[in-house]
Amino acid sequence: MPRVAPEARPPDDAPTALVPRVVDPGQGAVGVLPGSAPPAPRRRWALWTALAAVVALLACGLPAALLAGAVGDAGAEAPGGRPRAVSDDPATAAARKLGERMAAQLDRQSSALLRGDRAGWLAVAEPAAHADLRRRFAALRALRVTGWAAEPTGLPTPVDGRPGEWRLLVEFRYCFVVRDCRTSPVLTATRWRDGPAPRLTAVEPSRSAETGTRPWEVSDLVVAVGKRTVVATTPAQRRKLPTLLAQAEAAARTADAWAVGGRVPDRYRVFYAGRSEWQRWYGGGRPKWTGGYAVTVGGGHHEVVLNAEGLTSSGLDDLLRHELTHAASLPERGYPGESTWWLVEGLAEYAGADGRSIGRYPGLADARRLLAGGWDGRLDTLTPAANAPAARVSGSYGISYLAVRHLTDRYGPARLLAFFGAVVHDRRTLDEAAEAAFGEPWSRLHDDCVTYARSVVG
Template sequence: MTDGEHGTDGGPAPDEPVAVVPEEPPRRSRRWALWTALAAVVVLLACGLPAALLAGGQGSAGPGRPAVAAVDPATVVARQFAERIGAQLDRQSAALLRGDRAGWLAVAEPAVHAELGRRFTALRALRVTGWQARPDGLPTPVEGRPGEWRVMVEFRYCFAVPDCRTSPVLTATRWRDGTQPKLLAVEPSASRSAGTRPWEISDLVVAVGERTVVATTPALRKRLPDLLARAEAAARIADTYAVDGRTPDRYRIFHAGRTEWKRWYGGGRPKWTAGYAVTVGGGHHEVVLNADSLTETGLDDLLRHELTHAATMPEGGYPGARTWWLIEGVAEYAGVDGRPVDRYDGLADVRQLITGDWSGRLDRLAPAHNASADRVSGSYGLAYLAVQHLVDRFGTERLLAFFRSVAHEGRSLDEAADEVFDTPWSVLHDECVAYARSVAG
């Protein structure tokens, strides 16, 4: 079962104008200056400069004419400091990519070396292949601490695959001024970057396969070989559901212990969640598994379910609760992996949901965060049965075309059903619910 999330790819703050004062030109004869001025006027008129500005003269202020804004000296200082920070970040990025731990730490004060060293080890274990860093906006002075500045930094990362699109992480940092600024502190990433990444706050052990990167904590190290083998098998299934055939370059899977589950990507998941896929930008979706909720028999189904989310998820996340049944139904259908419908574990919970207080509408099927385990199981089961009916009637290829139309292209269910199935959605909706009733008994 999954709890869908998505992040925002924040960009850099726009550059602010900087005034450049030219050197004084050499003196010319009066006649030469006159011809130069006349030529300049002709050029300006040809370029369409407003006559009012020409009449007022350059930089003049008068009634109805704004003066040219002066550049704030503090802004100039902040921009210059941001450039020096950027140079330090470039040095640090290059050191990480070449595996130079000393170079990675060299930009920071000793007090932050332990934290940065842990990040370095985790990122190298994850096979970091892309890493860029830049200030996001201008630094601001730290009140009461002369020479110290705060600045948001955007880090962009990629794992295992050379030249892949990078995912952004926005982080608050603190620096000491100087010709070569020194990093004093780095905080876990901001919420706008989809929450704290595992490699920011945890020691990690990692296994890398042909299609997956699987990471967990040292305490759960013994599970890693089995997790990798199962993840590779699940990836082969999930690849077949990729919209337009564009499979993820590598599935990223993080196996969380009890403490990590509460911290990675912000924590705060519903108690019934065993795993989730979160959009992190750059076309990537990272999967997190709850070690405390995994069972030997359910792990393979869960991996297929979550990796199918990663294979089918739009870059910006899913469109909302009204299509929850379709998103989760497709993932659950992949998780079942062809087992007969009558062997689906949640049929009794589907029966209880249908005969209970459910409204009968698929667009109101999503369970609340505080829903009971039976209600959650019934919701996922009913979503699966609705998708199963569409596959039985139209086939997997047309189902995925319907999915793409709704989840990726933003069409309504009515529009997508008319286009893909040539059947009104109201008819298909009632068929899906009737099918679920008949199967659940």
């Protein structure tokens, strides 16, 4: 396992193990759309139109009765469930036309990015926004962006106290390296100055509850691309990039074997974070014991983030195998919840160990302590708290690893993966999945796993 980063070192009597962690982003992932060029814009005006209309009408000082009518009519349906046609009031009609002009500018900018035209990318924006846009352009091109589309999610709304300035929510969809990739979405607020050709004045970093800010939104990046991975870090870590890529490529070969249904990722996306980036990328705020995590970003993709602080080369190998196995094995919408944490993490730990003997697994001492006391003996309660001591975390991972190892040794990797797929992807109960994959009741197998763990640690 990776070593603990200096600022997250456990008590002196605890082992120096920093355990990888997967983030389950709310079991509500998002995704969709293929393409090497931006897909035809799909403008979703419905409910957002109604909300924007309210803002516009308020700004015009129109009566509350009219506001209620506008929202009510916008949500109405004609017979057969079709949306009822609504005539725009002047303020909404003006906002709609402005939004269409903004969308046209965004389409031009998207095309410029994909053809590598930085001047065209900047041409839609005010000079004050150019520094940020230049950095985004460079990062996205370094990541070999192959798909990019900007889709407004509603009408523009006026910025209070700033006449002629507007705010527009935009869903950007992106692909890296692979040309037929399903795009990953990120929702961002943009700011504009009105005019015949509206001018972009700012793009705010996304702050979605599920995933937070992407690295390419806020950081300069250097990137290396291999056959199975794309690895990015900051210029300060540039010298590590060749080694990172080689280690990631090796880890990908292990992770590919654990793709449920053989659906391996088109590319594993890996971001290596320094101290400040660890606090910013994807929202930061991870438990102190976290060495890395995989977060679902939609379109069937998971992006892996590694904490550069305190990682050794050997620890990085284990961590990469662990996190890339998450990216290969987890469903797009996240896993079912804490009751299956042991299975998700146990599989990743098993892959991370890469066939080493049990005696070389570094978490055995912590597993022994947890088995001796402080745990109720149920695999579904192994999930450590965010503020748990490092030894408790390591023990939870260790017992999970031993449980998955026992099932794999007894039934083979194929049946273990079938069990994992039934539970984590198909959301079947452990009882149903165990009978289908192993032909045994889960209650008996559960107790066998715990007994096995106790026999290993002594």
